[in-house]
Structures are given as C-alpha cells and as structure tokens.
Amino acid sequence: MTATVAARRRVRARVDGTVQGVGFRPYVHRLARELGLGGSVGNDERGVVVEVEGEQAAVAAFLARLPAEAPPLAQVEEVRVHELPARGERLFAIVKSARKGAAAALVVPDAATCDACLAELRDPADRRYRYPFVNCTNCGPRFTIVRDVPYDRPRTTMAGFAMCPACQAEYDDPADRRFHAQPNACPQCGPQARLIGADARPREDAVAAAGRLLAGGEIVAVKGIGGYHLACRADDARAVAELRARKRREDRPFALLAADLGAAATLISIGDAERALLTAPARPIVLAPRRAHAPVAAAVAPGVRELGVMLPYSPLHHLLAADAGGPLVLTSGNVSDEPIAFADDDALARLAPIADAFLVHDRPIRTRTDDSVVRAVGGQPLTLRRSRGHVPASSRLPRPAARPLLACGAELKSTFCLARGGRAWVGHHIGDLRNAATLAAYRDGVTHFERLFAVRPELIAHDLHPDYLSTAYAHERAERDGIELLAVQHHHAHLAACLAEHGERGTAVGAIYDGAGLGPDGTVWGGELLVGDLRGYARAGSLWPVRLPGGDRAAYEPWRMACAWLVALGDGAGDAATGAGAADADPPPLPPQLAGRVEPRAWAAVARMAASGFAAPVTTSMGRLFDAVAALCGLRTHCTYEGQAAIELEAAADAAEHDAYPLPVTVDGRLDARATIAAVAADVRAGVATGIVSARFHRAVAHATARGCARAASVAGSELVVLSGGVFQNRLLLELTRAQLSALGLRPLVPRRLPPGDGGIAYGQAAVAAATDA
Missing domain, CATH: 3.30.420.40 (ATPase, nucleotide binding domain)
Structure with missing residues (x-):
C-alpha cells in the first residue's frame, strides 16, 4: 500500500429511512463531488448504500453533512458506518440498484408539485409549459405508481414511457434536479391528458377544455394521482345540486379545491396551523371554519360550519383550478358509499351516469388512494383520514415486534397495519369493508404492502368482534397459512394507538368515545x-x-x-x-x-x-x-x-x-x-x-x-x-x-398522525400484539 493510499479513508455508509424516490442518490453524488471524494451510491432492497473515499477531513465532513442537508422529502433515520481499506478511488458514480434479498426499503408518499416545477408549468418559454405531469426528485407521484422496490422506473407505472433524449439527458445529469427522477417526462415522451365526452376537440388543450366545461356549469370526472374525482364549480348552485342528485349523496359535505392560499382564504378562516396544513407536501383536505360570505353554494356543506378545502397537489390540478376560474367541488369519484374509481375502464363505466365529460390520462394508478383529511385543534394537527400524501410513511412501535405481524383493523373507515421489528406501516384509508369492491381493495392493499415491505406475518391481530369482515379475513389467513391469531378489544386498540404514536409505554387513563365496539362482556x-397500557387494560368506568x-x-x-x-x-x-x-x-x-x-x-x-x-x-x-x-x-x-x-x-x-x-x-x-x-x-x-x-x-x-x-x-x-x-x-x-x-x-x-377514529385501530392492534408477544 502506498503512502498516498494509506493517508486516505474509505467508508461504507448504510442510510436507513425514507431515502428512495426523494433525490437522495443525486444529492449524495453532488455532495461527494463537492468534497472531492471517490466512490459510489446505489439503492438496494433496504435503502441506500454509499461508499466514499478521500482525505480524512473530507470524509468526516461528508458523514456530518449527509443527514443534515438531505433533500426535502427525505427522512434519514440512521446512518451506519463501516471502515474499509482505501483503494485509491477518485471518481464518484451512481451505480445500478441491486436487489439481493427481501424488500425492506421505505416508499415515499406522493408529494405536491414543488415551486421549481410550478414555475416551469407557468412559463410559456419552458418546454413543459402547461404539461400536466411535470415533476422532479422533490415532488410528484410516488406511492400511487410504485409496483415494487427498489424504487426504479421499471418497477413503477411509468415503465411504459421511454424517456426522450432531452429527458434522458436530465435524468443522467448529476447537476440537474431531475437526476434519477423516476417519473421524469415531458410532452414529447410522457403521459398525455385527453378529454372524453361533451364537445371535446382533438387538438384542444384537454385541461383547458375541461376548465371551460366546468366554468359553464358541467360536471367533469377528473383522473388524479390516486383515483378519480368528480368536479363542478362550487359557486354554481344548479351544478352542485345536480352532482348531489347524480352521485346520490344527500347531505355529506363536499370537499373543495382552491387555486391558491388567497382563494382558500375567501372560503375558510386560515391561521398559522391551517396554513401549514394546506401548504404541506401532503396537500390534505383541511377542515376549518367557513367564511361568512364564502362564495360557494349552500348545498356544498349543509348543516355544518366548516368547509373542507385543499390546494392543488398535482400540475393537472393547478391548471384545472386556474382554468375553471373559481373554487371547485372536488369529491370522490364514486356513487354513494362505493370505493373511489381509479382504473380507467371501471371509472368510465361507473361514472358515466354522473359526469358530463372525463378528463383522463394514460399513466396507470397502481394503488387507489383517497385524499387525506385533517383539521387543526389547539394549533396542532388532528388527522381524520390518513391516505394520500401520508401513506406509506412508517410509524415506530414503542415495543418492537418479536415476530412479523399483520393487524387487520376494524370494519368501518378500515385500514390495516404491517409491522416488523420496531417499524409499522399503516395502510391507506380503505373504507367500509361491507362493500364487496372495498373488501377486494383491502385484500389487494395487504398483499401489496407485504410485498413492498417484505413482511410475512407470523402473528395476526384482529378486532374482538366476530362478525367484522376484517376479523373474517384474519381467520381466513390464519387457517390458510397456519398463522397465530390475537384478538384485541376495540377500545383498548384505540388507547394503545395513541400511546404508541407518542412513544408511551406506561399506564394511562383513556377516555375512549365512539359509536360501537364489542366489549368482552358481549355488550356494545x-x-x-379505561386504565391500561400497551399490554392490557381494565374498565374504570x-x-x-x-x-x-x-x-x-x-x-x-x-x-x-x-x-x-x-x-x-x-x-x-x-x-x-x-x-x-x-x-x-x-x-x-x-x-x-x-x-x-x-x-x-x-x-x-x-x-x-x-x-x-x-x-x-x-x-x-x-x-x-x-x-x-x-x-x-x-x-x-x-x-x-x-x-x-x-x-x-x-x-x-x-x-x-x-x-x-x-x-x-x-x-x-x-x-x-x-x-x-x-x-x-x-x-x-x-x-x-x-x-x-x-x-x-x-x-x-x-x-x-x-x-x-x-x-x-x-x-x-x-x-x-x-x-x-x-x-x-x-x-x-x-x-x-x-x-x-x-x-x-x-x-x-x-x-395526531393517525386518526382518533377507526382508521387508527389497526396500528393500536399492532402495538398491543408487539407488546404482548415480546
């Protein structure tokens, strides 16, 4: 070994957390090049692996800055460093993803359009001007297009779109913010929007045409990131009434889409907490007190003092909100209590009696995902429905699971949860399992998560109620696969979910108030x-x-x-x-x-x-x-x-x-x-x-x-x-x-991060199962 090589340092760093699909590899590449380091970075089934070599001080600076300066969507949980023999490497490269074992990498949620992409969308001189699918490593679809991990284009629904030379050059350029951006595309090579029905014109801008129809009082079905919405002008009383009648939704409030914060402020009272929620990368529906003279039809939200408002979260929604010229009703694309439509043929069939036209595109949606719903209480967020923008971000378990486990949740507002070690993945909002299509989506969601996160359950937790379809699913899996079962009382699961979310292991009193849950005494x-912890409880009143x-x-x-x-x-x-x-x-x-x-x-x-x-x-x-x-x-x-x-x-x-x-x-x-x-x-x-x-x-x-x-x-x-x-x-x-x-x-x-309602039950079941199986 030469003296020069001996004076150098080489390390391998494994980075755990949400580090795939967030521009982490190009970030590492730029950081290493800035510090004059050689080596490589690549994805594998667990996360990101980096090897760097260079002067001692430069390597130390790299390790210090690696988690501190990570991209906006990244969440670095741990960096484990191993020393390696130096070998004189001076060039740094991004290497091809490797998959040697079961998948364990974290998948990032879908993220709202970033400011840089939004500027391109609005710039007539830019080649992506008014392109409804502009994205980069800091924004765009993730979970809803992922089929498998590691997160690379061939394992997403973008696999069928070959990049043109200009997009490929961006993808290959370490200095470009689209360096290794898997959904990268442009009007020449990427997904295309089109308008079906009404007076659609072949050469017309499809989004502009849909905006024109909305402004004229029509109802348009819009394909988004996680499924179809039904849209109409919110200030058009006739259109809102017609949408209610066709959708068979008598009184439940409609969600609204506002073009920007200024437009949202004409609808609801916005404080600091509401502003933070509205502009977060998740772009949820935010419930807040309505303005006295909010420019919406009375039938938008009858009988309540709040309106549910969201800001655009995709380029298509930004364009549509601007083109329509006013706030839009943007409600789930379904009839009554059916699950939201997300497959094109199904949407065209089911929504045809409701929509006057369809704004569609040819990028497939892998996983149906409803909009998340939140409100601010006491200046803090309270999640009412956890779905798009939040799923599949993981949660920690205060007591790690000794065995991989599945928690099957409740029957209404259903979710499921998978856990391995100290990490739990709560699935997206599924809905009422008594609907056959929703139950099918539940089964598919469990299978998809098991594959994405390499969880093969050895223990299944379920609700105490024997007639819940989630309980029936648990018994079916247990019988088929020979898996042990654990019944968890409904209200204990509520208590445990809150304790686990806050990392509490000790005893607490719980005031657990809901509609119904079966007690061990057979009553409702x-x-x-309750007085209890993660392991057990007693009824105090x-x-x-x-x-x-x-x-x-x-x-x-x-x-x-x-x-x-x-x-x-x-x-x-x-x-x-x-x-x-x-x-x-x-x-x-x-x-x-x-x-x-x-x-x-x-x-x-x-x-x-x-x-x-x-x-x-x-x-x-x-x-x-x-x-x-x-x-x-x-x-x-x-x-x-x-x-x-x-x-x-x-x-x-x-x-x-x-x-x-x-x-x-x-x-x-x-x-x-x-x-x-x-x-x-x-x-x-x-x-x-x-x-x-x-x-x-x-x-x-x-x-x-x-x-x-x-x-x-x-x-x-x-x-x-x-x-x-x-x-x-x-x-x-x-x-x-x-x-x-x-x-x-x-x-x-x-x-906070999980709903107080039944959407949090599965996580609570997982926390109880992990604590009692230790």
Whole structure:
C-alpha cells in the first residue's frame, strides 16, 4: 500500500429511512463531488448504500453533512458506518440498484408539485409549459405508481414511457434536479391528458377544455394521482345540486379545491396551523371554519360550519383550478358509499351516469388512494383520514415486534397495519369493508404492502368482534397459512394507538368515545373510561348503559336513541346493569320536536323494544348519546351518513354559552347521563335555543369526562390521559375536555398522525400484539 493510499479513508455508509424516490442518490453524488471524494451510491432492497473515499477531513465532513442537508422529502433515520481499506478511488458514480434479498426499503408518499416545477408549468418559454405531469426528485407521484422496490422506473407505472433524449439527458445529469427522477417526462415522451365526452376537440388543450366545461356549469370526472374525482364549480348552485342528485349523496359535505392560499382564504378562516396544513407536501383536505360570505353554494356543506378545502397537489390540478376560474367541488369519484374509481375502464363505466365529460390520462394508478383529511385543534394537527400524501410513511412501535405481524383493523373507515421489528406501516384509508369492491381493495392493499415491505406475518391481530369482515379475513389467513391469531378489544386498540404514536409505554387513563365496539362482556361499548397500557387494560368506568333499539339501525335513525334514553330516564329507576326500564311501563311522550317526523306507532314500538330489551342490545355508546340529544333538539331524526347528527349538533353550539347540564359520575365510574337527558328535554320543551342546548351538553360531557378521568388517574397513579375514539373528532368536545384535564393537573394525550377514529385501530392492534408477544 502506498503512502498516498494509506493517508486516505474509505467508508461504507448504510442510510436507513425514507431515502428512495426523494433525490437522495443525486444529492449524495453532488455532495461527494463537492468534497472531492471517490466512490459510489446505489439503492438496494433496504435503502441506500454509499461508499466514499478521500482525505480524512473530507470524509468526516461528508458523514456530518449527509443527514443534515438531505433533500426535502427525505427522512434519514440512521446512518451506519463501516471502515474499509482505501483503494485509491477518485471518481464518484451512481451505480445500478441491486436487489439481493427481501424488500425492506421505505416508499415515499406522493408529494405536491414543488415551486421549481410550478414555475416551469407557468412559463410559456419552458418546454413543459402547461404539461400536466411535470415533476422532479422533490415532488410528484410516488406511492400511487410504485409496483415494487427498489424504487426504479421499471418497477413503477411509468415503465411504459421511454424517456426522450432531452429527458434522458436530465435524468443522467448529476447537476440537474431531475437526476434519477423516476417519473421524469415531458410532452414529447410522457403521459398525455385527453378529454372524453361533451364537445371535446382533438387538438384542444384537454385541461383547458375541461376548465371551460366546468366554468359553464358541467360536471367533469377528473383522473388524479390516486383515483378519480368528480368536479363542478362550487359557486354554481344548479351544478352542485345536480352532482348531489347524480352521485346520490344527500347531505355529506363536499370537499373543495382552491387555486391558491388567497382563494382558500375567501372560503375558510386560515391561521398559522391551517396554513401549514394546506401548504404541506401532503396537500390534505383541511377542515376549518367557513367564511361568512364564502362564495360557494349552500348545498356544498349543509348543516355544518366548516368547509373542507385543499390546494392543488398535482400540475393537472393547478391548471384545472386556474382554468375553471373559481373554487371547485372536488369529491370522490364514486356513487354513494362505493370505493373511489381509479382504473380507467371501471371509472368510465361507473361514472358515466354522473359526469358530463372525463378528463383522463394514460399513466396507470397502481394503488387507489383517497385524499387525506385533517383539521387543526389547539394549533396542532388532528388527522381524520390518513391516505394520500401520508401513506406509506412508517410509524415506530414503542415495543418492537418479536415476530412479523399483520393487524387487520376494524370494519368501518378500515385500514390495516404491517409491522416488523420496531417499524409499522399503516395502510391507506380503505373504507367500509361491507362493500364487496372495498373488501377486494383491502385484500389487494395487504398483499401489496407485504410485498413492498417484505413482511410475512407470523402473528395476526384482529378486532374482538366476530362478525367484522376484517376479523373474517384474519381467520381466513390464519387457517390458510397456519398463522397465530390475537384478538384485541376495540377500545383498548384505540388507547394503545395513541400511546404508541407518542412513544408511551406506561399506564394511562383513556377516555375512549365512539359509536360501537364489542366489549368482552358481549355488550356494545362506546363510552369507556379505561386504565391500561400497551399490554392490557381494565374498565374504570363508562357511560350509563341504555338499550340500542334495532341495533345498527339506530346509528342512522337518531330518534331511536332519543326514545331509548327517555325510557331509561323513566322515574329515575332504570337498571344500571341492563339499561332497561320496566317492560310494561307506558312509553315516554313523543317530544314536540319529533312530532310529524316520527310516527307515533313507531315511537311506541321502539319504546317497547328499549324497555324489554327485544332486538335492543345494551350499549354505552357515547356516539349514540350525541345522536339522542341531536334528535331531541329536532336537528336530525334520520342520518344519510355516519355521525351526521353529532356533526350537526356540534355545528349548532353557541360559543357564547358557558353553562353545563348536570352529568354526575357515580362511585363506580358511571357517567350518568339520565340527568343530562332530563335537562335537555326540559330546555327543549321550554323553547331554549338549540345552540344553547348543544353548548350546555358539550360542556357537560367534557366536565364529567375530566372528573371521571381524574378519579381513575388518582387510583392508577398516573397523570396521563388519552382522549381517543371517533367522538373526539369533535373539535368543541376535544378542546373543552383537554382544557378541563389540564386545569386538574393531568396531561391529555391526543392522536395526531393517525386518526382518533377507526382508521387508527389497526396500528393500536399492532402495538398491543408487539407488546404482548415480546
């Protein structure tokens, strides 16, 4: 070995994290060249491998700067360095990706168009002017086009597009921001948009033509990054009404697309937290209070005070929002509760009765991915639906999984979760598994993730409910593949998901409020005070139990729960164990707000069900209590979507009202809402405004929850309180409860990156399985 070689240093660095598909290799190439180092960088099935050689000081500087100056979309989690013998190498190169074993690299989520690409899109002198698929290493589609790893063009849906000489030159140039940008393309060689239907003209700019149709009041189906949307002008009352009728979506609010922050500010109130969410690379739908004179039709979001707004996240959406000349409704491309369409033939068939025209393109979508939905609460993000822009970013497990595992999630708002070691991958929002097409998408998603992240499950966690289709899938896999099963109680999974997200391993109190989850006693839980950790839990209290007349039907007919609570109220002699009153008692009078909206005979029949327990299981559901109050106020007797009554009750609350109804907490931890219902009914009969009734009710629940949690925390010796479950998507309830807990010296913990609703259940199941299988 010569003296020159001996004075040099050579190292191999393995970089773990989100480092594929984010411009990491070209970044490493530029950094190494700047420091005068030789060596190479390449992808493999696990991440990025770098070898560098040069002067001692230069190598040390390279290792220090490597994680600190990484590209915007990269997330470097660990750099492991091994010393190698120097061999005099002075040139640095990007080498071909190698795959020697099972895939384990992290796949990056889809990212919104960066400023540099946006400038090209708007520059008439640029060769990508108005090209709907401009992208670079800092932005563009990722997860939705990935078929396999390592992340290279042949393993994406861009495989069928050969780069032209100009694009290839960019791809090969280490100084270019498109160096090794796998979806790189231009109008000469890349995907093309076209307009189908209406008065489409072959030579016309397809996006401009679609914008013209939208401005004229037409409905256009738009193929995006993760699936099809249905679009119309949001300020066109006729178009919005027509879209509702054709889509068979009676009341659920529509999402809106605003061209930029200025346009969004005419629709919603934007603070610092909302601005950060709107402009994040994920570009989610952001729920925020609507402006008093927001230029949208009333039918866009009936009965609520918020609007869901997003900014454009692809070049196509930037062009379309500008060309349409105003805010657009941009809702999922489906009918009613079907899954969003993403395959072209399926979309053309299913959406033909709805859309007047189709704006399509020829880049295939590998994975159907809905838009993510978030809101800011207390200046912090609260994720309501985690999907495009966030998936498949991984989460850590506080207790690593001893065996690879699959967690199958719940049945509504379904997701799944795969885990290996300390890392967990929560899948994209799937939806209601009771729809056959959605169940098929769920199965495909599990298979795709297992391949992408090299997880072959040896343990499967599932919900305690035997009738969930996710549970059926778990049993099917277990029987077919000989895999061990673990049942996880629904509300324990909610508690564990929040604890795991925040890296907590110790004991906490959990106020877990939702619509329904099967308890180990065979009753329908949903208003639970738990004390537990990742391994187990005990029930410290619950909402007062009542009957659920007609079972699941009550979730869509809130008047049934109003009747059940009035039956439980009776003379104050309801049975705490069963929630039933005397079977031969007279039914409670039909409240005046329900007269003419509920048949007296139906009311009497439901009252008998609630009193006798016939076809009326016991429930402690907090969600159904909110339904009951909404019905008593006359807000909602029948729902067209899940949670509608509670959402409208929150929207009605008068912010100026600071009184609270009584809601005692019994010595055994019961939140006895019978007194609350009695006070609500009395105020409604007295003509008290609905806004005041709603505010007093929300405050009652918040105060009682804080008292119940404080008592449980004192016994458990913990100051930590988890607030989770779908009911805590309610901004007002969450803010009031957090404030009450903080005033009592407790530390409230809320899900942030994962939904408090059932979209977080799979991650909680995985956390429980990992902790108990250790």
